[in-house]
Amino acid sequence: MLNNKSLTSQLIIYLMLTSFSVVFIGISFNIWYSIIYEKEAFIRKSKLESRLVAELVSVPLAFYDENEVKNNLNYFKDRTEIISAAVYSLDKKLVVHLNSDEEYTPKNFPIDEVLVENDSLMPWEFGVLKIRIEIKEDLDILGYLEMEIDTAILTEYFIDFVIKSIIFLILLMIMVYFISISLSRKILKPILSLASVAKDVAQSKDYSVRVSHNAKNEITTLYSAFNILLKDTESLTNNLESRVDSRTKELVHSLETIKSTQAQLIESEKMAGLGSLVSGLAHEVNTPLGNALTGGSIISREAKNLLNQVNNGTLKKSTLVDGLDILDKSAQTLHVSLARAADLIRSFKRISIDQSVEDQQKFYLYEYIENIVLTFSTKLKRKEIDVKIYGDKELEIKSFPGTYAQILTNLIQNSMLHGFAKNIENAKIIIDFKVVDEYVVLMYEDNGEGMDEKIKSVAFEPFTTTKRNSGGTGLGLNILYNLVSQKLGGTINFVSKKNMGVRFEIKLPLVIEQK
Amino acid sequence: MLKKFTVFLFLSLFIISTLNASSEDKIKSMYIGRFSMFFKWPIKSDTFNMCIYNDSKFAKILKKEYKNRLPNGSALNVIAIKVGGLSNIGEKCHILYSRNSSIRKNIFLLDDFDKTNVLLISDEYDDINHGAMVSFYLKDNKIRFVINQKKLLDSGLNVSYKLLKYAKVVNPVDRDYVK
Numbered sequence: 001m002l003n004n005k006s007l008t009s010q011l012i013i014y015l016m017l018t019s020f021s022v023v024f025i026g027i028s029f030n031i032w033y034s035i036i037y038e039k040e041a042f043i044r045k046s047k048l049e050s051r052l053v054a055e056l057v058s059v060p061l062a063f064y065d066e067n068e069v070k071n072n073l074n075y076f077k078d079r080t081e082i083i084s085a086a087v088y089s090l091d092k093k094l095v096v097h098l099n100s101d102e103e104y105t106p107k108n109f110p111i112d113e114v115l116v117e118n119d120s121l122m123p124w125e126f127g128v129l130k131i132r133i134e135i136k137e138d139l140d141i142l143g144y145l146e147m148e149i150d151t152a153i154l155t156e157y158f159i160d161f162v163i164k165s166i167i168f169l170i171l172l173m174i175m176v177y178f179i180s181i182s183l184s185r186k187i188l189k190p191i192l193s194l195a196s197v198a199k200d201v202a203q204s205k206d207y208s209v210r211v212s213h214n215a216k217n218e219i220t221t222l223y224s225a226f227n228i229l230l231k232d233t234e235s236l237t238n239n240l241e242s243r244v245d246s247r248t249k250e251l252v253h254s255l256e257t258i259k260s261t262q263a264q265l266i267e268s269e270k271m272a273g274l275g276s277l278v279s280g281l282a283h284e285v286n287t288p289l290g291n292a293l294t295g296g297s298i299i300s301r302e303a304k305n306l307l308n309q310v311n312n313g314t315l316k317k318s319t320l321v322d323g324l325d326i327l328d329k330s331a332q333t334l335h336v337s338l339a340r341a342a343d344l345i346r347s348f349k350r351i352s353i354d355q356s357v358e359d360q361q362k363f364y365l366y367e368y369i370e371n372i373v374l375t376f377s378t379k380l381k382r383k384e385i386d387v388k389i390y391g392d393k394e395l396e397i398k399s400f401p402g403t404y405a406q407i408l409t410n411l412i413q414n415s416m417l418h419g420f421a422k423n424i425e426n427a428k429i430i431i432d433f434k435v436v437d438e439y440v441v442l443m444y445e446d447n448g449e450g451m452d453e454k455i456k457s458v459a460f461e462p463f464t465t466t467k468r469n470s471g472g473t474g475l476g477l478n479i480l481y482n483l484v485s486q487k488l489g490g491t492i493n494f495v496s497k498k499n500m501g502v503r504f505e506i507k508l509p510l511v512i513e514q515k
Numbered sequence: 516m517l518k519k520f521t522v523f524l525f526l527s528l529f530i531i532s533t534l535n536a537s538s539e540d541k542i543k544s545m546y547i548g549r550f551s552m553f554f555k556w557p558i559k560s561d562t563f564n565m566c567i568y569n570d571s572k573f574a575k576i577l578k579k580e581y582k583n584r585l586p587n588g589s590a591l592n593v594i595a596i597k598v599g600g601l602s603n604i605g606e607k608c609h610i611l612y613s614r615n616s617s618i619r620k621n622i623f624l625l626d627d628f629d630k631t632n633v634l635l636i637s638d639e640y641d642d643i644n645h646g647a648m649v650s651f652y653l654k655d656n657k658i659r660f661v662i663n664q665k666k667l668l669d670s671g672l673n674v675s676y677k678l679l680k681y682a683k684v685v686n687p688v689d690r691d692y693v694k
Contacts, residue, residue: 055677058677059675062552065681090586137677139587142552
């Protein structure tokens with residue numbers, strides 16, 4: 001609550017509260033102690049007086065001299081606080097009491113030396129002090145003296161003491177108030193002055209201002225530190241523009257370097273992908289070409305054999321029929337093999353051209369994905385990975401097919417290199433795509449080893465790989481991320497768990513506006 | 516008739532005088548009992564001996580009054596002493612109350628009475644200057660007593676300062692007084 005108040009107010013309030021608390025506790029203790037002391041002194045004094053009177057009345061009482069007893073009892077006559085004083089004989093009959101004119105009823109004994117009876121609940125009222133003592137000569141009891149004393153004098157003392165204490169407290173608090181003001185002026189003035197200057201500087205931005213303090217103390221240190229701060233700020237402000245220019249140029253240069261490096265990396269990855277394509281294609285084409293070569297050799301051999309028999313005139317009809325049958329089958333094998341080789345080469349040509357040409361083209365997505373998968377067919381077969389493609393076969397999109405190829409190539413290579421590094425039963429890759437609004441949502445999923453949490457958190461960052469020793473560059477997913485987000489203007493997300501495979505969701509616009 | 520009146524008057528005066536004397540004796544008997552509280556004897560004994568000289572009637576009154584017990588409860592022995600029976604008085608009595616005779620004429624003649632530690636009480640005021648330590652007298656129709664402090668101390672007796680304050684004192688002495 002006090003935090004919103006000024007320092008001066010806080011100092012005054014704290015000092016006054018502290019002073020009040022200390023003085024209040026001190027005064028309370030003093031009152032309490034004084035009252036106890038005064039009460040005990042009052043009782044002690046009353047007892048002494050009663051013993052004195054008992055001494056005085058002892059002889060007259062012994063000699064049945066009521067007048068003398070009364071004369072001695074009159075010692076209390078002028079004492080207004082004495083409510084009653086009575087002398088009893090040994091057999092507890094009233095001999096004389098203080099005011100003989102008043103009717104007096106003897107009290108019931110037993111004898112208590114001192115008894116304070118107080119029916120009031122008020123702390124400043126102490127009741128009636130009752131004293132009953134024996135009147136003795138040595139050990140011989142002659143009678144009894146009973147006194148009732150009003151403690152109003154104690155109440156008066158208490159009230160008087162409290163009033164004086166309150167006046168003292170008020171005077172002290174007034175004094176503390178003025179001392180607080182004086183202190184706040186002396187201590188807080190330079191701080192408040194500094195705060196005012198700081199506020200002006202913050203508003204005017206004029207850092208040439210300096211503050212000064214005459215005394216040598218902590219405030220001087222504060223002022224010096226503030227001046228140094230102002231000086232540094234002034235210097236920094238003056239140099240800031242040139243430094244910003246310099247840093248901006250450095251940043252632009254760095255950005256260009258990064259872009260250039262990124263482009264080189266993408267190109268390198270692309271070339272690596274093409275290399276992979278070439279390698280796969282060579283492997284794929286080798287088999288049909290071998291078959292075609294075998295078929296060609298059989299045709300050549302059978303044709304030569306039939307020609308020799310025709311020239312020798314030994315050709316029989318049945319031999320001719322068998323030979324033609326062999327030629328027909330070999331020609332079919334040759335045709336199928338060459339057709340397969342032609343398909344493979346066409347696919348390779350299409351994909352390789354797409355990857356090297358950066359123009360947008362219309363293409364059927366399903367067929368294109370099939371062609372890409374086809375380039376990996378041998379490697380996929382070797383690892384016994386089953387690839388399923390789902391989606392609309394008639395969906396034609398206009399985009400960068402080479403980029404699509406690069407994306408899927410990266411994903412399939414990652415699956416083979418990381419997901420299925422160990423042979424897994426029923427290994428499969430599922431590629432599924434569908435149109436949602438103006439986007440193609442492409443799902444790529446495998447049931448390989450998946451990624452642990454550590455890799456997942458940095459999967460799209462460059463140079464993140466678990467296969468660096470096996471030739472992994474750690475750029476695959478980073479390039480893929482850049483291609484999706486920057487070139488195709490889409491988004492890419494994935495979910496993965498260790499030993500539970502990985503699932504990428506790539507959302508790409510159906511039509512990409514030409515930049 | 517005159518003779519009858521004279522007899523009646525004489526009888527009345529006698530009765531009044533007897534009643535007054537009886538009341539006075541009773542007060543004195545109570546006073547003597549109280550003296551045992553305020554005077555201190557050098558030798559303490561279990562029984563307090565109160566000797567009445569020359570008045571066996573008063574001795575009877577005392578016996579009847581106290582029934583062998585002082586107000587403080589200690590044992591009391593009232594001894595009636597006839598005229599001339601004062602031998603070995605110091606061994607018999609704590610208090611010797613001389614009745615119906617002047618000390619001047621009787622006890623004063625005793626040798627070495629001062630050494631007996633006996634509190635000598637007289638009914639005659641003048642005796643206070645002739646050997647008595649305490650003498651009763653009448654003032655304002657009340658019985659008072661006078662104490663010869665020097666005589667008391669010379670007899671080896673002590674008296675309460677409160678009693679000195681209450682009574683009339685002759686021959687007062689300083690606190691440092693030594694016989």
